[in-house]
Amino acid sequence: MSMWIGPMKKHVEGHKELTNYNEIVRLTAPKLVYIPIFNFNSTSFELFVKEGDRVLVNTKLAVRNDNMTVPLFSPVSGTIKGIQKVMHGLLKPLDHFVIENDGLYEKTEAFAPLNWQEATRQELIDFMMNAGIVGCGGAGFPTYIKYKFAKNVETLLINGVECEPYITADYRMIEENIQDLMIGTQAMLKAADGKKAMIAVKETKKELLVKLKEAAASYPSIEIKAVPDMYPMGWERTLVYQIFKKRYNKLPGEVGVVVNNATTAIAFAHALKGQPIIEKMITVSGDGIARPANVLVPVGMKAADIVEQLGGYTADEISCIAGGPMMGKTITNDQFVTTPYTNAITILKTRPIDAIECLRCGRCNDTCPAGLLPVRINNAEKAKNMDMIEKLNVNDCIECGLCTYVCPSKLDVTEGVRRAKRILALKK
Amino acid sequence: MKFTFRPSPNARNTQSTKGIMFELTLGLLAVFLFALAFYYVEYGMSYVIHALSLMATSVLVAAITEVLWCVFLKKDIKKHLSSSFPIVTSTILVLMVPISTTLYAMAFGSFFAIFFAKLLFGGFGHNIFNPAAAGRAAMLTSFAAAVTVDMTTGPTPISSIANLGWIVTDQTVLGELLAQFGGLQGLLLGWYPGALGETSALLILVIGIYLGYRKVLDWRVPVFYIGTVFALASVIALVRGLGIWYPMYHILAGGLMFGAVFMLTDPVTNPTSAAGRMIFAIGCGIITVLIRVQANLPGGVLYSILIMNMFTPTIERLTDGWQIKKAKSYAISIGTLSLTGIVLFVFIANIMIPVVPKEPEPEVPVITLGDPIGIFSPATSTATPELTNTVTDGNVVTYTVSSKGYAILEGGYEGAKPNVFEIKIDTAANKIVSVKFITFSDTKGIGDKVESAIFLDQFKDLSIDDEAISVDSVSGATITSVSAARAVRFAIETWKGE
Known part of the structure; x- marks a missing residue:
């Protein structure tokens, strides 16, 4: 297969040594925590609490009520201050519960534990x-x-x-x-x-x-x-x-x-054992943070609060990424919060990128793990050739970022593919 | 605090286009250094200086062309030059020309490559044809004879085998062909004159492997190209019973290795998919061998690249789609193309005709006539010839006379035999009709000058009744001349005596 298509993968410099052996830092929850009322691609939730309600650690706050069921739990005890639109790590503003942390961490049972060996x-x-x-x-x-x-x-x-x-x-x-x-x-x-x-x-x-x-x-x-x-x-x-x-x-x-x-x-x-996901291990790393570390943080903690507890930024101009540098979105502020599925915040010093003409080397085509032809998709997108975009199977792209990573001309290939997806979706 | 936005991903590979072009240039310079070393050792400093002048001319003209382009189009010169890479094209171009190229032909080629083949198409990344190949082709067609007279070198492997019709069945001829370049080993090492950078297959191969390992070029292109040429030459070798030397000669001679590593791999003019590049390389291989064995054209590699460049958009269309789903159709396309090539060359191998190298023309002896010999002079009275045959046909009597030439001399060389003449006499007109040699027994290269019509025609129409008749002897072959005169005298006297 790799003969005809290329390796469809590539070794990427890991920089894992920054945090691999450091001690895990347990961060204390800040005064305000923000719980996104969101799961996967849905904002359809039934809410169980309202402004002014007191909640405990593990209190069920809401449950997704469309075609899937996903409950949300409170990571702290305190008072619901309301619902506020905050930038989410997926680069879109979403409704969040705002909970004022009383610092007491009074617990309730989220659900009964289960003996898996006996359960069906x-x-x-x-x-x-x-x-x-x-x-x-x-x-x-x-x-x-x-x-x-x-x-x-x-x-x-x-x-x-x-x-x-x-x-x-x-x-x-x-x-x-x-x-x-x-x-x-x-x-x-x-x-x-x-x-x-x-x-x-x-x-x-x-x-x-x-x-x-x-x-x-x-x-x-x-x-x-x-x-x-x-x-x-x-x-x-x-x-x-x-x-x-x-x-x-x-x-x-x-x-x-x-x-x-x-x-x-x-x-x-x-x-x-009866413990929902209200706390998450997150890697905060990159050359833009003073003390890179793996941190154990409550769900709903703002990136700014985490960064502050890790010594702050190391440069005046940084990129703040929700996730890793390949697939994580760059957020233009540090106000987004951690979720049950957040695994990293990467902070990098901003470096100039000197892009030149595509030299048609085809590295993006050879490494695309989905077997797509990113440079051809980019060309089709520039020409707004819808039939071609469709033929090139653009919707199988997972935006892993490898095409941009390997591009020797430093072009934003992945972004071109994203644009192609967008104009194809608009047309339909 | 400033948060910069950039669409993901934020991680970038360290390899850049500039880095790729830099490494490529270093590889090219290594090849150029080898050429300088060769010409210095074998031909001397003046050749080295000319090679350096060619390089300087090519690079300078390329750079000036790019700068003027920027001036006319009001572009930022520094930015344009740093992302246009004229040095790569101009260096490749120098390495493709023979040392005897004139500087103005070089300048023309460099300008053509940069201006017509690259800038006019929209600059780096947009050119359809490999600029260096286009420049070289323009030089070949426009300045075929633009060679400096004082830069003479030997025959190249390509011209040598082309003169033999690209097929050699005679072992002696093959031996001579290979010996010129020190055998296949010599071809591999490349210590012989040719295009500046194309001779050392070994050096180019080593650089190619390194550049492939560094991912500066895609290994598929040279591997499939060389593989195709080797396979198709092997088909010819199998059909015509030639040895393994034949495919080896094909891949080691001429610009093949250089083209495979430095020219076919030009990403700008390649298809962008791996399968597409494989099809491109196989197509180039087929066309290269086709041009070599069937067209009376130098530069099979060069033209194969330019022809396949035209197919690049078509190949792109062919391989467009979802690669995982198309993998099977890629394999089928590549298999079909390879099979077509093999079948084509089974056919071509059968119609190839070896050119027999011409024997060196024998030197035409220069004949000058010297002292006269009287037919009835005392010189012809000794050593009586022998009559071996008489034929009478109407008025014409034909005598066959054996007359001693060198054989007459005492101490003449061992086993000397007489010369035999055929003399015709018209008995009605009393004239000699003709004198011909039947057997020549004297020294070759000297006495045989007498066989020349210049000498023998003197006998024609001589009267047999005139005692004063004479012919002029051939200078340096008096003894043989006299043997002829003696035979004629004997024939006349025989006739009169009857």
Whole structure:
């Protein structure tokens, strides 16, 4: 395949050493926390609290009420100050609950714990839904949906690859919670009714691999798999192809695989003990932050508050990215908040980019993990050739950013593909 | 605090187009240094100076053309030059020409490459044809004879095999062909005259592997190009029973290796997909071998690139789509193209005709006539010839007479035999009709001058009744001349005696 198309992946400089071995910093929740009333692509929620209500840690604030069910929980105890539009990490303004933190951290039970070994498959899936487990890899897709529709599952693939540069949150999360990862994986395997589970980690993380193999030795259904240090190895399609040499059309279920993030599996294990996702391990890294670190923060904490506790910015001109530098959106302020699916904030010093003409080298085409032709899409977009844009299958682009990354002429190739997607969507 | 916005991704690879072009230029300069070393060792400093002048001319003309373009179009000169890379084109161009090229031809080529082939198309990134190849083609057609007289070198591998019709079945001829360049090994090393940068296949190969490893160029292009040429030459070799030397000669000789590494890989004029570049390279390979063996044209590599450049947009269209879904159709296209090439060359191999190299023309002996010999003089009275045959046909009597030439001399060389003449006498008109040699036995290269019509025609129409008749002897071949006169005297006397 790579003969005709190219490698469809590339090693990307990781900069992981900035945060890999640092101590995990637990940050205290600020006076005000902001909970986005949003999940995946939906803002349709039933609200359980209103302005002036007192809430406790774990109080259910709202639940998504369209075709999927996702509850939101309070990370602090305090008073609801209202609902406010705030810039979200996905670069769009959204409604957020504003909670005034009283600093008492009075707790309530979010939901009853569950013994996964005794629970049925259906019970596990329902539990997953009511516990608000979402994909912690960055997208926040409700996890239970994957299990609800899982059929003939051969392998549950737990994704601990973490291919984005700078981010080490999953790595530290796994390292700190190896036993919970094993429990979460087994419970998910049961929920998927699968035959075996595989935990994939980059082959470069040798120490972690040793620890994982040790822990998995007592669980015959769990296999530890080392994969190459390439980007975007953490993308479902790339990972499934790497391990199983199979491609699928829409969902990995077509080839008998269910994929979940390692942190999600750990979150599920925590949920089984009665703990919803109200706290998140986040990597705050880059050359624009004084003390890069992995931080444990409550959901709903503003980036500005996190940065302040880590010594502030190192330059006057920076790019503040919600997520990693490849797929994360650049936000023009630091007022966005952490969510259950936030895994990083990357702060980089602004560097000038000297773009020149496209030299038609085709590196973007060779490395595109989706097998698209980004330079051709860009040309078609410039010519506003709709038929061509459609023929080039532009909607399969996941905006992984690799085409811009590899471009030697420093062009914004990914942005061109985004524009193509946009004008195609407008036309329809 | 200022938050800058940039669409994601915010991470960038360190490799830049400028870096790519810089590494490419270094590779080209290494090839140029090899050429300088060769000409210094084999031909001396004046050749080196001329090579450097060619380089200076090409680079300067390219730069001046770009600067003037900026001035006329009111562009920022510094910005334009740093993203237009005239040095790469002009250096490649120098490496493609022979040392004997004149400076004005070089200047013309460089200007053509930069102005017509690149700037007029919209500059770097927009040109359809490889600028260096276009410049070289323009030089070939416009200045075919623009060579400096005092820069003579030997034959090139391409011209040598082209003179033999690109097919050599005779082992002696093959031996001579290969020996000129020190065998296949010599072709690999490239220590022979040719286009400045095209001779050392080995050096170019090493640089190519390095540039491929550095991702400056896509390995697919040179590998598939050289592979195609090798495969098609092997087809010819198999069909015509030639050895492995034949495909090796094809890939080592001429501009093939240089073209494969430095010219075909020009990304601007390549298709942008991996499969497209493979199709491009295979197409170039087919056309290169086709031009070499079937067209009386130098520069098969050059023209194959220019022809395939025209197909680049078509190939792009062919490979457009979702690569994962199209992978199978890519494989089929490439397979079909390769198979077509093979079938084509099975056919072509059968119609190829080896050109037999001409034997050196024998030197025409210069014949001057000297002292006269009287037919009835005392010189012809000794050593009586022998009559070996008589034929009478009406009025014409034909005598075959054996008359000693060198054989007459005592101490003459071992086994000397007499010369045999055929003398015709018209008995009605009493005239000699003709004198011819039947067997010549004297020294070759000297005595055989007597066989010349200049000498023998003197006998024609001589009266047999006149005792004073004479012919002029051939200078330096008096003894043989006398043997002829003696034979004629003997024939006349035989006739009269009857």
